[in-house]
Amino acid sequence: MKVALIHDWLPFMGGGERVLTSFHELYPDAPIYTTICNKNRLDEPLKSANIITSNLQKNNKEIKNHRKLFPFMPTAIESFDLNKFDIVLSSSSSVAKGVITKPDTIHVCYCHSPMRYGWEFSHEYAGKMAGKGNLKAKVLGYFLTGIRLWDRTSSDRVDYFIANSQNVAKRIWKHYRRESVVIHPPVRCNLFNISNIDEEYFLVVSRLQEYKRIDLAIEVFNDLGLPLIIIGDGPDRKKLEAMAKDNIKFLGRETDEVIKEHYAKCRAFIFPGEEDFGITPLEAQASGRPVIAYGKGGALETVVDGITGIFFKEQTNDSLKNAVLKFENTKWDKNEIRNHALKFDEEIFKNKIYGYVNEKSKEHKNKMSNVGTVI
Structure with missing residues (x-):
């Protein structure tokens, strides 16, 4: 079974990157696809992992402000060709869940959060980004409406959601109308x-x-x-x-x-x-x-x-x-x-993730084999 790991972006280490590290340790041969990556700011074992970036990163140059690239990230995440993989495991708080996969591929998304700046936190983020400029605020408002549409639509590409908390599970249901199981993030x-x-x-x-x-x-x-x-x-x-x-x-x-x-x-x-x-x-x-x-x-x-x-x-x-x-x-x-x-230890987390992905992989395979009635 060929596995691919997906992450929004990798500018530096944080909580989401610790989760990705556990995924990488579970599936060490799986390539990691992400929009941008500053390898020199990552810890091992991510620093030496096989990380594939989108065309947003030119000549492996360090990206100092990845937020400026956000308008282009939905297209960037969709550009990856994942047709050769049987399992896609995404770590997403933004665009990673939007990757495109073939029907036989199972896509499990570990969701840290639906886009914070797209939904109930959008007014807070928009006010800070737009400042006092009315025109800028209007343009930003149109953009956020568009990003919400993409975010909702791209959630349908996920076969199974894992929420990192009950709090996030509620938000996944509210914004995507999708059920999810809760597996809390790992602590080393x-x-x-x-x-x-x-x-x-x-x-x-x-x-x-x-x-x-x-x-x-x-x-x-x-x-x-x-x-x-x-x-x-x-x-x-x-x-x-x-x-x-x-x-x-x-x-x-x-x-x-x-x-x-x-x-x-x-x-x-x-x-x-x-x-x-x-x-x-x-x-x-x-x-x-x-x-x-x-x-x-x-x-x-x-x-x-x-x-x-x-x-x-x-x-x-x-x-x-x-x-x-x-x-x-x-x-x-x-x-x-x-x-x-x-x-909340990481070994408990890894066992839960591994077991869940295996279970749902078999379920997905059986489901796809029964799709379509020949008459």
Whole structure:
């Protein structure tokens, strides 16, 4: 059985790329098709994988802002010839699910999210992208209408959907009217460990983008004066650094070893944004550290309130501040927190994915053999 892996884009490592890494380890001989790829910014084993990019990437040059290419990505993902493959496994939060396959090929899509900027988050994204320009806003509105039509239509090309959370399963049903099973993303629990060293800082590990709401964490820790370390980079870094007082430190992009050490020694992990799932809270819990999280989205499926963390109900200064103060008066069991994270370990994830793809491959083959009645 020939297998192909599909991913939206590979500009750098993130949660979706960790999922793709697990897929690659399950199917090491499968080529990876994606719109663009910056190999020098990937971790092993993806860096040495057989990655095939679209014509959006010229001469293997690094793509510094892949978002500018988004209008061309639906066409780019459709350009791949996948006719020789029996199984296509896509990892999609945008265009990857739109690949075109032959009838006998089974396409299983692991959906991180329906296009966030195409559906219920479109007003938020459009306002930020268009700014104050009325003409630009109108043009962008027409474009988003078109992308929604493509997104809905391309969802019909998927034979079976896997959602990364119950939250995403609901959105898949709402926008695509498709059933899905839930298999939570993998956490490499063996990379993280409990430390007996308890330092005073709180921790954020995140891409520095607006919807992550790192600005809220900075506002609260500015007021409280407590030490906060922020690991990660992104388009909002300069703006966020300008907001921060001396008790807040930005480390930028760091190695896995540095991140692992900071998880293990922090007082708590701060997760102020709403995510469809969110891997970093589980990495913190795998290190035995509690999470202070916004109580919406995927965090509701990964954090146990009062046992492995604390929720704050509103994305406001007062709500997060009260959660931090509540954290100060709560006792935590590091081993209990880590044991909860072990339920999401990557080996469990791989076994579930492998079993599901095999099961549905047989089902699809039987279904296609019975299509069409000869009279």
